[in-house]
Amino acid sequence: MATGREGYFSDYVVPRPDKAGMRDLFYLLYDGDLYRNSSVDCPEGTGIAEISRRWLIFVSLAGQKTLLLLKEPVAWLGSKVEFLANLLSLNHGFRTFIWNSLRGQVVIPRRNSSSFRSAVDFFDDRVELDPDISPEDGRYLANLSIMAAKLAYENEAHIRRTVIDLWRMEFLGFFDCWNDYENQLTTRAFMFCDKRRRPELVVVAFRGTEVFNTAQWSVDMDISWYDIPGVGKVHGGFMKALGLQKAGGWPKEVNQAEGHPPFAYYAIREELKAGLRQNPEAKFLVTGHSLGGALAVLFPAVLSLHEEEEMLQRLEGVYTFGQPRVGDENLAAFLSKHLDGSPPRYQRFVYCNDMVPRLPYDDSTLLFKHFGACLYYDAWYRGTILEEEPNKNYFSPLYVIPKYANAAWELLRGLLIGRIKGVAYREPWAMTTLRFLGLAIPGLPPHLPHDYVNSMRLTKTSLLQERAPPFVSPR
Numbered sequence: 001m002a003t004g005r006e007g008y009f010s011d012y013v014v015p016r017p018d019k020a021g022m023r024d025l026f027y028l029l030y031d032g033d034l035y036r037n038s039s040v041d042c043p044e045g046t047g048i049a050e051i052s053r054r055w056l057i058f059v060s061l062a063g064q065k066t067l068l069l070l071k072e073p074v075a076w077l078g079s080k081v082e083f084l085a086n087l088l089s090l091n092h093g094f095r096t097f098i099w100n101s102l103r104g105q106v107v108i109p110r111r112n113s114s115s116f117r118s119a120v121d122f123f124d125d126r127v128e129l130d131p132d133i134s135p136e137d138g139r140y141l142a143n144l145s146i147m148a149a150k151l152a153y154e155n156e157a158h159i160r161r162t163v164i165d166l167w168r169m170e171f172l173g174f175f176d177c178w179n180d181y182e183n184q185l186t187t188r189a190f191m192f193c194d195k196r197r198r199p200e201l202v203v204v205a206f207r208g209t210e211v212f213n214t215a216q217w218s219v220d221m222d223i224s225w226y227d228i229p230g231v232g233k234v235h236g237g238f239m240k241a242l243g244l245q246k247a248g249g250w251p252k253e254v255n256q257a258e259g260h261p262p263f264a265y266y267a268i269r270e271e272l273k274a275g276l277r278q279n280p281e282a283k284f285l286v287t288g289h290s291l292g293g294a295l296a297v298l299f300p301a302v303l304s305l306h307e308e309e310e311m312l313q314r315l316e317g318v319y320t321f322g323q324p325r326v327g328d329e330n331l332a333a334f335l336s337k338h339l340d341g342s343p344p345r346y347q348r349f350v351y352c353n354d355m356v357p358r359l360p361y362d363d364s365t366l367l368f369k370h371f372g373a374c375l376y377y378d379a380w381y382r383g384t385i386l387e388e389e390p391n392k393n394y395f396s397p398l399y400v401i402p403k404y405a406n407a408a409w410e411l412l413r414g415l416l417i418g419r420i421k422g423v424a425y426r427e428p429w430a431m432t433t434l435r436f437l438g439l440a441i442p443g444l445p446p447h448l449p450h451d452y453v454n455s456m457r458l459t460k461t462s463l464l465q466e467r468a469p470p471f472v473s474p475r
Helices: 022-030 051-069 071-090 094-103 119-123 140-151 156-166 214-221 236-242 264-278 291-305 309-313 329-339 397-421 429-437 449-458
Strands: 012-015 170-179 184-194 201-206 225-228 232-235 283-289 315-321 346-351 374-377 383-386
Touching (some): 051 071, 071 094, 071 214, 119 429, 119 449, 140 283, 140 315, 140 346, 140 449, 156 170, 184 236, 184 264, 184 291, 201 264, 201 291, 214 236, 225 236, 232 236, 232 291, 232 329, 264 291, 291 315, 291 329, 315 329, 346 449, 374 449, 397 429
Parallel strands (some): 201 283, 283 315, 315 346, 346 374
Antiparallel strands (some): 170 184, 225 232, 374 383
16 A cells, blocks of 8 residues: 555645644645645645635634634633532532532532533433333434433543443443544543343443533544545544554554553454453444544444454444534445445434534535435424435525524523423523524534434434435435
8 A cells, every 4th residue: 555644545635733824824725736835734746726625724724723722721711610510510509509618518529520520411411311212112222322422521430320320231441542643632432231222232432522622623624534545535533533543544453552542443342342252142333422423433434444344243323413524425335335224324313503514514525425314303303314414514605594593493492392391301501501602603502412312302203214315425
Protein backbone atom coordinates (compact mmCIF):
# COMPACT_ATOMS: atom_id res chain seq x y z
CA MET A 1 0.00 0.00 0.00
CA ALA A 2 1.26 3.46 -0.88
CA THR A 3 2.55 5.59 1.95
CA GLY A 4 1.91 9.30 2.28
CA ARG A 5 2.78 11.92 4.87
CA GLU A 6 0.10 10.43 7.14
CA GLY A 7 1.93 7.07 7.08
CA TYR A 8 -0.83 4.65 6.13
CA PHE A 9 -2.84 6.70 3.61
CA SER A 10 -1.94 7.96 0.17
CA ASP A 11 -5.09 10.05 -0.31
CA TYR A 12 -6.33 12.39 2.41
CA VAL A 13 -7.31 15.98 3.17
CA VAL A 14 -6.88 17.05 6.78
CA PRO A 15 -7.50 20.72 7.73
CA ARG A 16 -5.22 21.75 10.61
CA PRO A 17 -6.77 24.55 12.70
CA ASP A 18 -3.80 24.38 15.07
CA LYS A 19 -1.50 25.47 12.20
CA ALA A 20 -3.88 27.85 10.41
CA GLY A 21 -2.94 31.52 10.53
CA MET A 22 -5.08 34.30 9.05
CA ARG A 23 -2.88 34.45 5.95
CA ASP A 24 -3.24 30.69 5.39
CA LEU A 25 -7.02 30.86 5.79
CA PHE A 26 -7.54 33.62 3.23
CA TYR A 27 -4.98 32.04 0.91
CA LEU A 28 -7.45 29.15 0.55
CA LEU A 29 -9.96 31.44 -1.13
CA TYR A 30 -7.81 32.36 -4.12
CA ASP A 31 -5.38 29.44 -4.54
CA GLY A 32 -6.58 25.90 -5.16
CA ASP A 33 -3.20 24.25 -4.55
CA LEU A 34 -3.95 22.84 -1.10
CA TYR A 35 -0.61 21.10 -0.76
CA ARG A 36 1.12 24.48 -0.55
CA ASN A 37 -1.09 25.71 2.29
CA SER A 38 0.21 24.94 5.78
CA SER A 39 -3.34 24.89 7.19
CA VAL A 40 -4.12 21.66 5.28
CA ASP A 41 -2.30 18.34 5.34
CA CYS A 42 -2.63 16.48 2.03
CA PRO A 43 -0.43 14.59 -0.48
CA GLU A 44 1.92 16.52 -2.76
CA GLY A 45 0.07 17.93 -5.75
CA THR A 46 -3.41 17.93 -4.18
CA GLY A 47 -5.57 20.78 -5.42
CA ILE A 48 -9.22 21.88 -5.43
CA ALA A 49 -10.33 24.13 -8.25
CA GLU A 50 -13.92 24.80 -7.09
CA ILE A 51 -14.18 27.93 -4.96
CA SER A 52 -17.28 26.49 -3.23
CA ARG A 53 -15.29 23.58 -1.83
CA ARG A 54 -12.41 25.80 -0.76
CA TRP A 55 -14.91 28.09 0.92
CA LEU A 56 -16.22 25.06 2.83
CA ILE A 57 -12.69 24.27 4.05
CA PHE A 58 -12.25 27.93 5.02
CA VAL A 59 -15.46 27.93 7.09
CA SER A 60 -14.55 24.61 8.69
CA LEU A 61 -11.08 25.82 9.66
CA ALA A 62 -12.32 29.16 10.97
CA GLY A 63 -15.02 27.47 13.05
CA GLN A 64 -12.64 24.86 14.46
CA LYS A 65 -10.02 27.46 15.26
CA THR A 66 -12.57 29.55 17.15
CA LEU A 67 -13.81 26.55 19.12
CA LEU A 68 -10.27 25.48 20.02
CA LEU A 69 -9.50 29.00 21.29
CA LEU A 70 -12.56 28.72 23.51
CA LYS A 71 -11.60 25.27 24.81
CA GLU A 72 -10.07 26.25 28.14
CA PRO A 73 -12.48 29.05 29.18
CA VAL A 74 -15.53 26.95 28.23
CA ALA A 75 -14.14 23.92 30.08
CA TRP A 76 -13.49 26.09 33.15
CA LEU A 77 -16.99 27.54 32.99
CA GLY A 78 -18.47 24.07 32.46
CA SER A 79 -16.74 22.60 35.49
CA LYS A 80 -18.14 25.42 37.66
CA VAL A 81 -21.65 25.06 36.23
CA GLU A 82 -21.63 21.26 36.70
CA PHE A 83 -20.33 21.59 40.26
CA LEU A 84 -22.95 24.19 41.17
CA ALA A 85 -25.76 22.16 39.57
CA ASN A 86 -24.66 19.05 41.47
CA LEU A 87 -24.28 21.02 44.69
CA LEU A 88 -27.88 22.23 44.50
CA SER A 89 -29.12 18.81 43.37
CA LEU A 90 -27.44 16.91 46.21
CA ASN A 91 -28.75 19.44 48.71
CA HIS A 92 -32.29 19.29 47.25
CA GLY A 93 -32.51 22.86 46.00
CA PHE A 94 -31.37 26.34 46.93
CA ARG A 95 -33.46 26.76 50.09
CA THR A 96 -32.37 23.42 51.52
CA PHE A 97 -28.76 24.26 50.61
CA ILE A 98 -29.01 27.47 52.68
CA TRP A 99 -30.52 25.54 55.58
CA ASN A 100 -27.81 22.87 55.35
CA SER A 101 -25.16 25.61 55.27
CA LEU A 102 -26.50 27.12 58.48
CA ARG A 103 -26.40 23.70 60.14
CA GLY A 104 -22.97 22.83 58.73
CA GLN A 105 -24.41 19.83 56.84
CA VAL A 106 -23.80 20.78 53.22
CA VAL A 107 -23.31 17.79 50.91
CA ILE A 108 -20.27 18.47 48.68
CA PRO A 109 -20.27 16.84 45.20
CA ARG A 110 -17.39 14.52 44.31
CA ARG A 111 -16.80 14.31 40.58
CA ASN A 112 -16.03 10.57 40.56
CA SER A 113 -18.87 9.52 42.85
CA SER A 114 -21.93 7.59 41.71
CA SER A 115 -24.16 10.54 42.65
CA PHE A 116 -22.36 13.06 40.41
CA ARG A 117 -24.34 13.95 37.29
CA SER A 118 -23.05 15.18 33.95
CA ALA A 119 -24.46 18.28 32.27
CA VAL A 120 -26.41 16.01 29.90
CA ASP A 121 -28.23 14.43 32.85
CA PHE A 122 -29.58 17.82 33.93
CA PHE A 123 -31.33 18.13 30.56
CA ASP A 124 -32.92 14.69 31.04
CA ASP A 125 -32.67 13.04 34.47
CA ARG A 126 -34.44 9.80 33.53
CA VAL A 127 -32.28 6.75 34.25
CA GLU A 128 -34.80 3.92 34.59
CA LEU A 129 -35.79 1.85 31.56
CA ASP A 130 -39.42 2.21 30.49
CA PRO A 131 -41.29 -0.51 32.46
CA ASP A 132 -44.00 -0.68 29.77
CA ILE A 133 -41.56 -1.86 27.08
CA SER A 134 -40.59 -5.50 27.62
CA PRO A 135 -37.65 -7.35 26.02
CA GLU A 136 -40.15 -9.00 23.65
CA ASP A 137 -41.46 -5.63 22.43
CA GLY A 138 -40.27 -4.60 18.96
CA ARG A 139 -39.28 -1.19 20.42
CA TYR A 140 -37.11 -2.64 23.17
CA LEU A 141 -33.69 -2.48 21.49
CA ALA A 142 -34.17 1.14 20.42
CA ASN A 143 -35.25 2.12 23.95
CA LEU A 144 -32.41 0.21 25.60
CA SER A 145 -29.95 1.79 23.14
CA ILE A 146 -30.94 5.41 23.71
CA MET A 147 -30.83 4.97 27.48
CA ALA A 148 -27.38 3.37 27.22
CA ALA A 149 -26.19 6.12 24.87
CA LYS A 150 -27.42 8.76 27.33
CA LEU A 151 -25.85 6.95 30.30
CA ALA A 152 -22.48 6.90 28.50
CA TYR A 153 -22.03 10.61 29.38
CA GLU A 154 -21.72 9.75 33.09
CA ASN A 155 -18.68 8.72 35.13
CA GLU A 156 -17.81 5.07 35.76
CA ALA A 157 -19.28 4.88 39.26
CA HIS A 158 -22.58 6.39 38.09
CA ILE A 159 -22.78 4.01 35.13
CA ARG A 160 -21.91 0.96 37.24
CA ARG A 161 -24.57 1.77 39.84
CA THR A 162 -27.24 2.39 37.20
CA VAL A 163 -26.55 -0.82 35.26
CA ILE A 164 -26.34 -3.07 38.33
CA ASP A 165 -28.80 -1.55 40.80
CA LEU A 166 -31.43 0.02 38.55
CA TRP A 167 -31.35 -1.99 35.34
CA ARG A 168 -30.47 -5.31 37.06
CA MET A 169 -27.94 -6.14 34.37
CA GLU A 170 -24.31 -7.22 34.37
CA PHE A 171 -21.71 -4.46 34.13
CA LEU A 172 -18.80 -5.67 31.97
CA GLY A 173 -16.39 -2.78 31.66
CA PHE A 174 -15.60 0.91 31.35
CA PHE A 175 -13.14 2.22 28.76
CA ASP A 176 -11.23 5.50 28.95
CA CYS A 177 -9.23 5.52 25.72
CA TRP A 178 -6.30 7.23 24.05
CA ASN A 179 -6.26 9.38 20.92
CA ASP A 180 -2.89 8.89 19.20
CA TYR A 181 -3.19 12.19 17.31
CA GLU A 182 -4.24 14.41 20.21
CA ASN A 183 -2.02 12.63 22.78
CA GLN A 184 -4.76 12.54 25.37
CA LEU A 185 -7.75 10.52 26.55
CA THR A 186 -10.70 11.58 24.40
CA THR A 187 -12.94 8.52 24.00
CA ARG A 188 -15.11 6.75 26.55
CA ALA A 189 -17.40 3.76 26.32
CA PHE A 190 -18.91 1.13 28.57
CA MET A 191 -20.17 -2.42 28.14
CA PHE A 192 -22.91 -4.40 29.86
CA CYS A 193 -24.90 -7.60 29.36
CA ASP A 194 -28.69 -7.76 29.22
CA LYS A 195 -29.58 -11.27 30.43
CA ARG A 196 -33.32 -10.61 30.33
CA ARG A 197 -33.21 -10.87 26.56
CA ARG A 198 -32.85 -14.24 24.84
CA PRO A 199 -30.30 -14.81 23.52
CA GLU A 200 -28.26 -12.66 25.91
CA LEU A 201 -27.25 -9.29 24.52
CA VAL A 202 -23.94 -7.50 25.13
CA VAL A 203 -24.24 -3.74 24.59
CA VAL A 204 -21.37 -1.34 23.84
CA ALA A 205 -22.25 2.36 24.29
CA PHE A 206 -19.90 5.14 23.18
CA ARG A 207 -19.96 8.56 24.84
CA GLY A 208 -21.05 11.46 22.66
CA THR A 209 -19.98 15.10 22.50
CA GLU A 210 -19.69 16.63 25.97
CA VAL A 211 -21.64 19.83 26.53
CA PHE A 212 -18.65 21.94 27.61
CA ASN A 213 -15.95 20.41 25.41
CA THR A 214 -15.48 22.70 22.39
CA ALA A 215 -12.67 20.49 21.05
CA GLN A 216 -15.29 17.77 20.58
CA TRP A 217 -17.72 20.27 19.07
CA SER A 218 -15.07 21.14 16.50
CA VAL A 219 -14.99 17.51 15.34
CA ASP A 220 -18.55 17.94 14.05
CA MET A 221 -17.33 20.88 11.93
CA ASP A 222 -14.29 18.97 10.72
CA ILE A 223 -14.31 17.97 7.03
CA SER A 224 -11.05 16.01 7.12
CA TRP A 225 -11.05 12.60 5.50
CA TYR A 226 -8.83 9.64 4.77
CA ASP A 227 -9.38 7.30 1.86
CA ILE A 228 -9.04 3.71 3.10
CA PRO A 229 -8.29 1.45 0.11
CA GLY A 230 -11.22 -0.88 -0.54
CA VAL A 231 -13.39 0.89 2.02
CA GLY A 232 -13.94 4.54 1.05
CA LYS A 233 -13.41 8.04 2.37
CA VAL A 234 -13.95 8.20 6.13
CA HIS A 235 -14.12 11.18 8.48
CA GLY A 236 -10.67 11.68 10.00
CA GLY A 237 -11.65 13.00 13.43
CA PHE A 238 -13.93 10.08 14.21
CA MET A 239 -11.32 7.52 13.13
CA LYS A 240 -8.72 9.14 15.38
CA ALA A 241 -11.10 9.00 18.33
CA LEU A 242 -11.80 5.31 17.63
CA GLY A 243 -8.13 4.33 17.67
CA LEU A 244 -6.46 5.15 14.35
CA GLN A 245 -2.68 4.76 14.70
CA LYS A 246 -0.54 7.71 13.64
CA ALA A 247 2.21 5.50 12.24
CA GLY A 248 0.31 2.43 11.09
CA GLY A 249 -3.31 3.33 10.27
CA TRP A 250 -5.52 0.37 11.17
CA PRO A 251 -3.27 -2.64 11.90
CA LYS A 252 -5.18 -5.71 12.99
CA GLU A 253 -3.19 -5.81 16.23
CA VAL A 254 -1.32 -3.11 18.15
CA ASN A 255 1.62 -3.47 20.49
CA GLN A 256 1.11 -1.13 23.42
CA ALA A 257 3.72 -0.38 26.04
CA GLU A 258 2.85 -1.58 29.53
CA GLY A 259 0.77 1.02 31.32
CA HIS A 260 -0.16 2.88 28.13
CA PRO A 261 -3.87 3.82 27.98
CA PRO A 262 -5.89 1.62 25.61
CA PHE A 263 -7.13 2.52 22.13
CA ALA A 264 -10.93 2.30 21.95
CA TYR A 265 -11.40 -0.07 19.03
CA TYR A 266 -8.78 -2.58 20.12
CA ALA A 267 -9.70 -2.63 23.81
CA ILE A 268 -13.43 -3.01 23.14
CA ARG A 269 -12.91 -5.63 20.45
CA GLU A 270 -10.85 -7.85 22.75
CA GLU A 271 -13.29 -7.49 25.64
CA LEU A 272 -16.15 -8.33 23.31
CA LYS A 273 -14.38 -11.39 21.98
CA ALA A 274 -13.79 -12.64 25.51
CA GLY A 275 -17.43 -12.13 26.46
CA LEU A 276 -18.79 -13.76 23.33
CA ARG A 277 -16.51 -16.77 23.78
CA GLN A 278 -18.02 -17.38 27.22
CA ASN A 279 -21.53 -17.50 25.76
CA PRO A 280 -21.70 -18.94 22.22
CA GLU A 281 -25.36 -17.90 21.87
CA ALA A 282 -24.93 -14.25 22.90
CA LYS A 283 -25.06 -11.37 20.43
CA PHE A 284 -23.86 -7.79 20.71
CA LEU A 285 -25.18 -4.33 19.88
CA VAL A 286 -23.29 -1.04 19.46
CA THR A 287 -24.88 2.32 20.17
CA GLY A 288 -24.11 5.99 20.77
CA HIS A 289 -25.50 9.50 20.62
CA SER A 290 -23.89 12.33 18.60
CA LEU A 291 -20.14 11.69 18.36
CA GLY A 292 -20.81 8.37 20.09
CA GLY A 293 -23.10 7.40 17.20
CA ALA A 294 -20.33 8.07 14.69
CA LEU A 295 -17.95 5.84 16.65
CA ALA A 296 -20.65 3.18 16.94
CA VAL A 297 -21.13 2.85 13.18
CA LEU A 298 -17.40 2.97 12.43
CA PHE A 299 -16.67 0.18 14.94
CA PRO A 300 -18.17 -2.57 12.70
CA ALA A 301 -16.57 -0.86 9.70
CA VAL A 302 -13.12 -1.55 11.16
CA LEU A 303 -14.21 -5.06 12.18
CA SER A 304 -15.11 -5.58 8.51
CA LEU A 305 -11.77 -4.15 7.41
CA HIS A 306 -10.04 -6.71 9.65
CA GLU A 307 -12.30 -9.51 8.37
CA GLU A 308 -13.65 -10.31 11.81
CA GLU A 309 -16.45 -12.33 10.24
CA GLU A 310 -17.21 -14.42 13.31
CA MET A 311 -17.80 -11.31 15.38
CA LEU A 312 -19.88 -9.64 12.67
CA GLN A 313 -22.16 -12.67 12.54
CA ARG A 314 -22.91 -12.08 16.22
CA LEU A 315 -23.77 -8.39 15.65
CA GLU A 316 -27.41 -7.78 16.52
CA GLY A 317 -27.39 -4.17 15.38
CA VAL A 318 -25.96 -0.65 15.37
CA TYR A 319 -28.31 2.00 16.81
CA THR A 320 -27.28 5.65 16.53
CA PHE A 321 -29.01 8.84 17.66
CA GLY A 322 -28.21 12.31 16.33
CA GLN A 323 -25.20 10.84 14.52
CA PRO A 324 -23.09 13.14 12.29
CA ARG A 325 -22.07 11.98 8.83
CA VAL A 326 -19.08 9.64 8.75
CA GLY A 327 -18.10 8.92 5.14
CA ASP A 328 -18.91 8.64 1.46
CA GLU A 329 -20.97 6.21 -0.61
CA ASN A 330 -18.05 3.82 -1.04
CA LEU A 331 -18.05 3.39 2.72
CA ALA A 332 -21.80 2.78 2.58
CA ALA A 333 -21.34 0.09 -0.05
CA PHE A 334 -18.59 -1.53 2.03
CA LEU A 335 -20.72 -1.57 5.17
CA SER A 336 -23.82 -2.81 3.36
CA LYS A 337 -22.14 -6.19 2.88
CA HIS A 338 -22.22 -6.69 6.63
CA LEU A 339 -25.09 -4.58 7.99
CA ASP A 340 -27.84 -4.95 5.39
CA GLY A 341 -30.81 -7.20 6.04
CA SER A 342 -34.51 -7.15 6.79
CA PRO A 343 -34.73 -5.15 8.93
CA PRO A 344 -31.25 -3.64 8.41
CA ARG A 345 -28.93 -3.98 11.38
CA TYR A 346 -27.91 -0.32 11.10
CA GLN A 347 -30.64 1.94 12.49
CA ARG A 348 -30.00 5.71 12.36
CA PHE A 349 -32.43 7.87 14.34
CA VAL A 350 -32.75 11.58 13.51
CA TYR A 351 -35.02 13.89 15.46
CA CYS A 352 -36.61 16.83 13.64
CA ASN A 353 -34.23 19.77 13.02
CA ASP A 354 -31.28 18.35 14.97
CA MET A 355 -28.31 20.12 13.34
CA VAL A 356 -25.61 17.51 14.04
CA PRO A 357 -26.90 14.74 11.70
CA ARG A 358 -26.71 17.32 8.92
CA LEU A 359 -22.99 17.95 9.52
CA PRO A 360 -20.51 18.00 7.95
CA TYR A 361 -22.18 18.91 4.65
CA ASP A 362 -20.38 18.63 1.32
CA ASP A 363 -22.95 17.51 -1.24
CA SER A 364 -20.87 18.61 -4.23
CA THR A 365 -18.25 15.90 -3.76
CA LEU A 366 -20.44 13.11 -2.36
CA LEU A 367 -18.43 13.21 0.84
CA PHE A 368 -20.07 12.77 4.23
CA LYS A 369 -23.33 11.41 2.91
CA HIS A 370 -25.76 9.58 5.13
CA PHE A 371 -26.40 6.01 4.17
CA GLY A 372 -28.98 3.49 5.17
CA ALA A 373 -32.53 4.04 6.35
CA CYS A 374 -33.18 7.22 8.30
CA LEU A 375 -35.71 6.71 11.10
CA TYR A 376 -36.92 10.31 11.29
CA TYR A 377 -39.07 11.69 14.10
CA ASP A 378 -40.97 14.96 13.94
CA ALA A 379 -42.17 17.26 16.69
CA TRP A 380 -45.18 15.05 17.43
CA TYR A 381 -42.93 12.00 18.01
CA ARG A 382 -44.26 10.20 14.97
CA GLY A 383 -41.71 8.15 13.13
CA THR A 384 -41.17 7.81 9.39
CA ILE A 385 -38.64 5.75 7.44
CA LEU A 386 -36.83 7.90 4.88
CA GLU A 387 -33.73 7.49 2.75
CA GLU A 388 -32.51 10.90 3.94
CA GLU A 389 -33.87 13.23 6.59
CA PRO A 390 -35.68 16.33 5.28
CA ASN A 391 -33.60 19.49 5.08
CA LYS A 392 -30.35 17.55 4.74
CA ASN A 393 -28.37 20.82 4.76
CA TYR A 394 -29.01 22.61 8.07
CA PHE A 395 -27.98 25.96 6.55
CA SER A 396 -30.44 25.77 3.65
CA PRO A 397 -32.43 29.07 3.46
CA LEU A 398 -35.51 27.16 2.26
CA TYR A 399 -36.13 25.80 5.76
CA VAL A 400 -35.45 28.91 7.87
CA ILE A 401 -39.10 29.76 8.59
CA PRO A 402 -40.21 26.14 9.29
CA LYS A 403 -37.25 25.61 11.65
CA TYR A 404 -38.01 28.70 13.72
CA ALA A 405 -41.74 27.98 13.77
CA ASN A 406 -41.03 24.45 14.94
CA ALA A 407 -38.68 25.73 17.67
CA ALA A 408 -41.54 27.85 19.05
CA TRP A 409 -43.90 24.88 18.90
CA GLU A 410 -41.40 22.65 20.74
CA LEU A 411 -41.02 25.25 23.49
CA LEU A 412 -44.80 25.26 24.00
CA ARG A 413 -45.02 21.49 23.84
CA GLY A 414 -42.18 21.15 26.34
CA LEU A 415 -44.09 23.27 28.83
CA LEU A 416 -47.21 21.11 28.44
CA ILE A 417 -45.98 17.57 27.80
CA GLY A 418 -45.65 16.68 31.49
CA ARG A 419 -49.34 17.43 32.01
CA ILE A 420 -50.40 15.57 28.87
CA LYS A 421 -48.17 12.47 28.93
CA GLY A 422 -47.43 12.18 32.64
CA VAL A 423 -44.76 13.10 35.17
CA ALA A 424 -42.11 10.92 33.45
CA TYR A 425 -42.13 13.41 30.54
CA ARG A 426 -41.97 16.61 32.59
CA GLU A 427 -39.02 18.64 31.30
CA PRO A 428 -36.25 19.75 33.71
CA TRP A 429 -35.54 23.48 34.04
CA ALA A 430 -32.32 23.10 32.02
CA MET A 431 -34.20 21.67 29.04
CA THR A 432 -36.82 24.43 29.21
CA THR A 433 -34.04 27.03 29.25
CA LEU A 434 -32.48 25.42 26.19
CA ARG A 435 -35.85 25.51 24.42
CA PHE A 436 -35.78 29.32 24.77
CA LEU A 437 -32.25 29.36 23.32
CA GLY A 438 -33.66 27.26 20.47
CA LEU A 439 -35.68 30.28 19.38
CA ALA A 440 -32.32 31.72 18.24
CA ILE A 441 -30.53 28.44 17.28
CA PRO A 442 -33.36 26.05 16.33
CA GLY A 443 -31.17 23.02 15.68
CA LEU A 444 -29.58 22.96 19.14
CA PRO A 445 -32.30 21.68 21.57
CA PRO A 446 -33.33 18.76 19.28
CA HIS A 447 -29.81 17.35 19.51
CA LEU A 448 -29.96 16.58 23.23
CA PRO A 449 -30.92 12.96 24.13
CA HIS A 450 -34.17 14.20 25.71
CA ASP A 451 -36.27 14.20 22.53
CA TYR A 452 -34.71 10.93 21.36
CA VAL A 453 -35.77 9.26 24.62
CA ASN A 454 -39.30 10.63 24.19
CA SER A 455 -39.41 9.49 20.56
CA MET A 456 -38.40 5.93 21.40
CA ARG A 457 -40.89 5.69 24.25
CA LEU A 458 -43.90 7.37 22.65
CA THR A 459 -43.79 5.79 19.20
CA LYS A 460 -46.66 3.31 19.02
CA THR A 461 -45.30 0.75 16.60
CA SER A 462 -41.90 -0.64 15.80
CA LEU A 463 -40.58 0.98 12.65
CA LEU A 464 -37.65 -1.40 12.90
CA GLN A 465 -39.84 -4.31 11.83
CA GLU A 466 -40.75 -2.61 8.56
CA ARG A 467 -38.86 -3.11 5.33
CA ALA A 468 -36.51 -0.15 5.08
CA PRO A 469 -35.15 1.51 1.92
CA PRO A 470 -31.91 0.21 0.38
CA PHE A 471 -28.82 0.58 2.55
CA VAL A 472 -26.95 2.67 -0.02
CA SER A 473 -28.73 5.85 -1.02
CA PRO A 474 -28.69 6.67 -4.75
CA ARG A 475 -26.67 9.63 -5.94
